[in-house]
Amino acid sequence: MFARLSRSWTLVKASASVLQQDKELLVFPMVSLIALGFVVASFALPIFGLGLLDGLAGGNSKAVEAGAYLVAFLFYFCQYFVIFFFNSALVGAAMIRLDGGNPTLGDGLRIATSRIGAIAGYALISATVGMILRLIQERVGFIGKIVVALLGVGWALATYLVVPVLVVQKVGPIDAIKESAGLLKKTWGENVIGQAGIGVAFGLIFMGVILISIVLLMGAFASGSVAVIVMTAVLVLLAVGLTGLVQAALGGIYAAALYRYASGGKPTVGFEPETLKLAFAPK
Numbered sequence: 001m002f003a004r005l006s007r008s009w010t011l012v013k014a015s016a017s018v019l020q021q022d023k024e025l026l027v028f029p030m031v032s033l034i035a036l037g038f039v040v041a042s043f044a045l046p047i048f049g050l051g052l053l054d055g056l057a058g059g060n061s062k063a064v065e066a067g068a069y070l071v072a073f074l075f076y077f078c079q080y081f082v083i084f085f086f087n088s089a090l091v092g093a094a095m096i097r098l099d100g101g102n103p104t105l106g107d108g109l110r111i112a113t114s115r116i117g118a119i120a121g122y123a124l125i126s127a128t129v130g131m132i133l134r135l136i137q138e139r140v141g142f143i144g145k146i147v148v149a150l151l152g153v154g155w156a157l158a159t160y161l162v163v164p165v166l167v168v169q170k171v172g173p174i175d176a177i178k179e180s181a182g183l184l185k186k187t188w189g190e191n192v193i194g195q196a197g198i199g200v201a202f203g204l205i206f207m208g209v210i211l212i213s214i215v216l217l218m219g220a221f222a223s224g225s226v227a228v229i230v231m232t233a234v235l236v237l238l239a240v241g242l243t244g245l246v247q248a249a250l251g252g253i254y255a256a257a258l259y260r261y262a263s264g265g266k267p268t269v270g271f272e273p274e275t276l277k278l279a280f281a282p283k
Contacts, residue, residue, distance in 0.1 A: 012201040015250040015257070022097050025090060027105055029248035032086035039082055043075045069131070076127035084119045084126075084163060088112040090252035092167045098256055111167060118166050122173035129155055160184060164259035183262040202247045209243050 019025055092111030096103035112119065133155075137148045161180040165171065169179065213236040220232035 012250065015253045018094070018097055018253045019246070019249055022093070022103060024105055025093055025249045025253065026245050028086045028090035028093070028108060028252070029245045032082060033245070035082045035086070036079060039075070039078045043071065043078075072134075073127055073131050076130045077123055080126045081120060081123035084123055085112050085116070087163045087252060088115055088119055088167050090249065091163050091256045094253045094256040095164075095167065098260060115166055115170065118171070118173055118176070122162060122166065122176065125173055125177070157184065161255065161259050161262065164256055168259065183259070202243070205243060209239055213239065
């Protein structure tokens with residue numbers, strides 16, 4: 001247990017040392033979050049409209065059900081596209097930094113834009129997989145839901161390095177998925193992701209932020225001051241949001257470093273080879 005936490009913290013520190021040199025990398029997940037907000041807002045009206053139609057049809061209209069699935073698929077696609085686009089921009093900028101350069105926001109966006117077709121293709125594949133898993137999950141029992149969850153984990157493992165592959169190798173989405181799965185299997189075998197350090201460490205960090213937030217909010221409510229309550233609530237939201245942004249940025253940096261190591265053990269500024277090996281426990 002303590003060895004796992006030590007590995008996790010080592011990976012976080014290695015990624016943080018890179019982020020400290022380029023704090024503007026935080027802009028990519030922030031803009032992604034804003035764009036996702038617009039996506040959700042743009043789909044809220046059609047979803048609400050389908051709900052009204054469903055009520056008028058007594059819930060028996062197959063056309064309304066088909067329309068709901070279509071809207072859900074389009075939502076999945078738009079959501080994945082936004083996430084993958086800004087992740088590609090983040091990874092592209094991180095690659096420049098890991099090569100010893102000094103990336104700008106424009107560099108990352110330029111890299112992502114140059115791969116926009118492949119990103120859209122990968123978003124389409126991911127949306128299709130997501131819809132298939134959702135449809136299966138809606139039609140199976142408890143055991144089936146566990147199987148679907150395992151399939152989802154398997155998909156996440158296979159596609160863990162897709163974005164760095166898309167950015168660096170400039171291949172299509174299908175080839176990128178194959179390459180991602182091949183790199184992970186070749187380098188670490190099947191024992192992957194379970195020991196991923198950043199996820200473990202930030203789980204603890206989020207727990208700490210939440211616990212502190214609860215204490216602060218209790219104190220604010222005890223004061224009886226509306227101004228103190230509002231100010232505390234805003235600070236809590238900012239703390240949670242900033243923690244999420246930092247985690248997303250570190251995740252992109254870590255994926256870029258992991259890809260470089262997996263694709264040939266290239267030297268990476270801020271990461272020692274032994275540090276990257278710590279990402280996964282030995283078999």
